[in-house]
Amino acid sequence: GEDVEQSLFLSVREGDSSVINCTYTDSSSTYLYWYKQEPGAGLQLLTYIFSNMDMKQDQRLTVLLNKKDKHLSLRIADTQTGDSAIYFCAESEGYSTLTFGKGTMLLVSP
Amino acid sequence: DGGITQSPKYLFRKEGQNVTLSCEQNLNHDAMYWYRQDPGQGLRLIYYSQIVNDFQKGDIAEGYSVSREKKESFPLTVTSAQKNPTAFYLCASSHLGGELFFGEGSRLTVL
Numbered sequence: 055g056e057d058v059e060q061s062l063f064l065s066v067r068e069g070d071s072s073v074i075n076c077t078y079t080d081s082s083s084t085y086l087y088w089y090k091q092e093p094g095a096g097l098q099l100l101t102y103i104f105s106n107m108d109m110k111q112d113q114r115l116t117v118l119l120n121k122k123d124k125h126l127s128l129r130i131a132d133t134q135t136g137d138s139a140i141y142f143c144a145e146s147e148g149y150s151t152l153t154f155g156k157g158t159m160l161l162v163s164p
Numbered sequence: 165d166g167g168i169t170q171s172p173k174y175l176f177r178k179e180g181q182n183v184t185l186s187c188e189q190n191l192n193h194d195a196m197y198w199y200r201q202d203p204g205q206g207l208r209l210i211y212y213s214q215i216v217n218d219f220q221k222g223d224i225a226e227g228y229s230v231s232r233e234k235k236e237s238f239p240l241t242v243t244s245a246q247k248n249p250t251a252f253y254l255c256a257s258s259h260l261g262g263e264l265f266f267g268e269g270s271r272l273t274v275l
Contacts, residue, residue: 062204087263089266095269096168096254096267096268096269097207097264099264099265102263151197151209151212154199154206154207156204156205
């Protein structure tokens, strides 16, 4: 079955850039998503990218997709303490259900 | 305001009891989902429904049941057959093939 892998933890200093990486196995993935979860809350969609794109930028967020290597990354520029959260990568194939990674906990220190 | 509402936010249950978690959405989404989240395990799909009166098992459906009698509602029952029910439960909804919108979650603790 499909699998999505992420590193579990990332620590950065406030003002630095953060890069969270994700790999997936399903070559039929159509959409790739990044969700953010703050403590004790649900998930919020941050951004998504279609599989026929290689980059998407949205304010401080940059998503890079290397379809050949099945590698997705999320770069957060000028990381703030409010960015501390768990970030989930997810993929889907058209109308199928999403497959989530286990999440990367981002800790931003002042 | 449009969104997804889960209740209760916190729930305690004695072993051997069934408990039902509520999920209501007013986004006019066709699809609804239940996920379970455990520390370090990410999200695992329990059940999903793409249309009223129909639902499908996810990866970890054993010990759970659902119903979809109305488009807006997708309650989850955690039965006494679920061997390790203590977890954070997340409900989500979407248009078919669209992004998921999540509720705030329900934390179930079995005493």
